[in-house]
Amino acid sequence: MNASLNRRRFIGQAATAGAGLAFGAAAAAAAEKTPGTAPITQRAATAAGRATSAWPISEQRDEDALISVLRSGKWGRTGAGGLRVKEFETIFAERMRARFCVATSSGTTALLSALGALNIGPGDEVILPPYTFVATFNAITNNFALPVFADVEADSFQVDPQKIAAAITSATRLLLPVHIGGTPCDIEAIATIGRTRQITLLEDACQSLTAEWRGQPIGTHGIGGCFSFQASKNLTAGEGGAVLTNDEAFAHQVYNFHTPGGGKPGASWGRSANYRLTEFQAALLLTQYSRFEAQQTQRTENATYLATLLHKIGGIAPARIPSGCNRSGWHLFMMRYDAREFAGLPRAKFIQALAKDRVAASSGYTSLNLSNHVKALAANPHYQRIYGVDTMARWVARNHCPVNDRVIEEAVWLGQTTLLESRHEMERIAEVIVGVKKRAGDLAKA
Numbered sequence: 001m002n003a004s005l006n007r008r009r010f011i012g013q014a015a016t017a018g019a020g021l022a023f024g025a026a027a028a029a030a031a032e033k034t035p036g037t038a039p040i041t042q043r044a045a046t047a048a049g050r051a052t053s054a055w056p057i058s059e060q061r062d063e064d065a066l067i068s069v070l071r072s073g074k075w076g077r078t079g080a081g082g083l084r085v086k087e088f089e090t091i092f093a094e095r096m097r098a099r100f101c102v103a104t105s106s107g108t109t110a111l112l113s114a115l116g117a118l119n120i121g122p123g124d125e126v127i128l129p130p131y132t133f134v135a136t137f138n139a140i141t142n143n144f145a146l147p148v149f150a151d152v153e154a155d156s157f158q159v160d161p162q163k164i165a166a167a168i169t170s171a172t173r174l175l176l177p178v179h180i181g182g183t184p185c186d187i188e189a190i191a192t193i194g195r196t197r198q199i200t201l202l203e204d205a206c207q208s209l210t211a212e213w214r215g216q217p218i219g220t221h222g223i224g225g226c227f228s229f230q231a232s233k234n235l236t237a238g239e240g241g242a243v244l245t246n247d248e249a250f251a252h253q254v255y256n257f258h259t260p261g262g263g264k265p266g267a268s269w270g271r272s273a274n275y276r277l278t279e280f281q282a283a284l285l286l287t288q289y290s291r292f293e294a295q296q297t298q299r300t301e302n303a304t305y306l307a308t309l310l311h312k313i314g315g316i317a318p319a320r321i322p323s324g325c326n327r328s329g330w331h332l333f334m335m336r337y338d339a340r341e342f343a344g345l346p347r348a349k350f351i352q353a354l355a356k357d358r359v360a361a362s363s364g365y366t367s368l369n370l371s372n373h374v375k376a377l378a379a380n381p382h383y384q385r386i387y388g389v390d391t392m393a394r395w396v397a398r399n400h401c402p403v404n405d406r407v408i409e410e411a412v413w414l415g416q417t418t419l420l421e422s423r424h425e426m427e428r429i430a431e432v433i434v435g436v437k438k439r440a441g442d443l444a445k446a
């Protein structure tokens with residue numbers, strides 16, 4: 001099973017959060033070898049009789065918007081095309097206080113457009129965290145650049161700025177931090193590193209819509225930010241993406257990269273693709289957006305409340321929100337589980353016990369840097385030719401991220417749709433965890 005299959009299974013069966021949440025032993029075994037996300041235990045929760053929040057939400061106005069595009073005959077943005085993509089770009093840029101937005105067909109193609117615009121290519125090193133969805137890595141290897149992992153902080157799950165600084169070499173062309181779960185990493189420290197070392201900073205903001213660092217929206221702290229509107233995301237059209245930037249020249253290059261024959265002023269690198277968003281996707285994003293702010297408020301209130309409840313339970317540590325974060329995008333509610341405080345109850349059994357009590361959770365990402373997908377790069381003939389066999393062998397050793405190894409073992413996620421439930425449901429989740437803790441000794445033996 002590959003990562004995207006994992007994700008689609010999760011979305012199809014869970015209708016819950018994000019970057020993927022788990023289903024049992026077979027999935028877990030497969031996941032050891034493939035980078036991805038353990039799907040959420042939703043099936044068990046549903047079997048136990050509770051209807052979880054439906055996702056995505058659609059009403060008559062979504063249907064009307066799609067039919068209207070259909071009947072207009074203007075299904076794309078080019079030529080005598082429609083204006084919905086442009087309208088979404090304007091609204092999204094204004095909301096995120098960015099000067100420019102280029103909408104793309106996915107978060108992956110937002111990343112590819114940004115890396116293409118920067119002309120990242122063979123010989124370039126790009127620094128990313130290991131605690132991310134595999135798409136961040138793929139965007140780098142699609143350009144035959146070398147991904148270099150910078151380890152994370154155990155308490156926040158976010159990339160550690162000091163590890164980024166330590167990973168820089170004379171070949172480093174780009175810093176590509178990820179705001180995982182929707183909460184910002186320390187983007188201020190990372191931007192300072194970028195400025196001091198004169199290395200471009202691009203934010204993978206695919207999970208962090210409307211998050212802010214000291215009042216400044218995520219995605220605007222470096223050259224640009226890439227967003228995803230894929231099916232699990234807090235704002236979705238099934239697929240979709242966007243690049244935000246305040247830099248006009250970069251905006252033009254992203255635009256020209258994402259559509260053949262672009263047409264905006266500026267020099268070309270001789271490379272481009274077709275990564276355009278369709279008018280159907282834009283129409284859906286516009287109607288979905290009309291509900292988005294209220295949903296984000298509810299997610300924020302619930303996540304904040306849930307964190308205060310869970311902090312009281314020994315052995316459960318909600319992810320630390322870095323002090324500069326004044327607003328999280330709350331795509332995931334991430335926490336660490338300490339089995340020692342739960343009578344040695346293994347995490348998988350803890351998650352199963354939650355599912356029996358109708359709390360859908362996941363063990364989160366499997367190890368990206370230790371996955372076969374990532375290791376395969378060392379044997380890739382193109383990479384061996386570009387970087388040399390010895391460098392690629394050393395690269396495997398360079399990927400060692402001990403803190404991430406621990407986080408992978410301890411993580412437990414709740415998804416964004418759980419955060420759309422009632423305040424009472426947050427209390428019930430905390431009570432269920434307390435109940436599992438009380439029974440942990442027996443559950444561990446079962």
Ligand SMILES: Cc1ncc(COP(=O)(O)O)c(C=O)c1O
Nearest residue numbers: 106107108133135136206228230
């Ligand atoms: C951190 C991160 N980066 C990149 C992506 C890629 O986005 P998409 O699935 O829209 O291609 C995702 C989303 O799935 C993501 O979570």
